[in-house]
Amino acid sequence: MNLTVQDGLTALTAKLAAGGIDGAGREARLILSHILDTTPDRMSLIARDPLASDLLDRALGLATRRAGGTPMSHILGHRDFWGRRFEVTADVLDPRPETETLIAAALAVPFASVLDLGTGSGCILLTLLAERLPARGLGADLSDAALAVARRNAAALGVADRARLIRSDWFAEISGSFDLIVSNPPYIAAEEMPALAPELSFEPRMALTDERDGLTAYRAITAGAGAHLTPGGRLMVEIGWQQGAAVAELFQQAGLSGVQILPDLDGRDRVVSGQHPG
Structure with missing residues (x-):
């Protein structure tokens, strides 16, 4: 299956929402933009771009930490x-x-x-x-x-x-x-x-x-x-x-x-x- 950036955002948003994070969509953009070394406001521009599975795995790992309560600043550094x-x-x-x-x-x-x-x-x-x-x-x-x-x-x-x-x-x-x-x-x-x-x-x-x-x-x-x-x-x-x-x-x-x-x-x-x- 060919993953896109939008697929990644959807998966991250679901994980964060399941963890009770308010503004899950916004935080999903923060995490994925961090992994992709870009800015959150570019997510909509690159939504259809391919997303490597290993990058998605890394992003999901950060989302798991965030859902567990780790502050976003500690995740992003x-x-x-x-x-x-x-x-x-x-x-x-x-x-x-x-x-x-x-x-x-x-x-x-x-x-x-x-x-x-x-x-x-x-x-x-x-x-x-x-x-x-x-x-x-x-x-x-x-x-x-x-x-x-x-x-x-x-x-x-x-x-x-x-x-x-x-x-x-x-x-x-x-x-x-x-x-x-x-x-x-x-x-x-x-x-x-x-x-x-x-x-x-x-x-x-x-x-x-x-x-x-x-x-x-x-x-x-x-x-x-x-x-x-x-x-x-x-x-x-x-x-x-x-x-x-x-x-x-x-x-x-x-x-x-x-x-x-x-x-x-x-x-x-x-x-x-x-x-x-x-």
């Missing part, structure tokens, strides 16, 4: 974020659209130096450096494996000469002051973990939860921020949508001024911002 492609592995948190709220807020203020605490893939730090020439930045993380991913992303995006990446437990190994400090820390409370979407079980647990009330990281960050912000510098953190008031209070207790809670595109609290009174 990347995630697009703020218009750029970032390598993603099981060692880092998958960049998410809501984090772009933090990027937008940061780019709305002046800065020449930035510190990213818990940098993971580097998507926040490296995006800010790519958007703001000639700013320089420091990214810190406890995971050596995550730092390795961030270094590869920095090189791929051409900002490695302006990004330093080090192992640090929040501010423990940090010296100097920065115009901007950003972070998307682990903010899910331990009691909330069992109810999370199955896909999140494939991500590093230490990037998701503090194993306590979800506020541990914010206490550490706000306590140390004042000593590492330039006069007038800003601290901005991503939060869980129900944490706005609690995190804003920590900002105020730390002496930060102009504290704001910013919503994401869905209208949910997503970023808390404050300024060193300097």
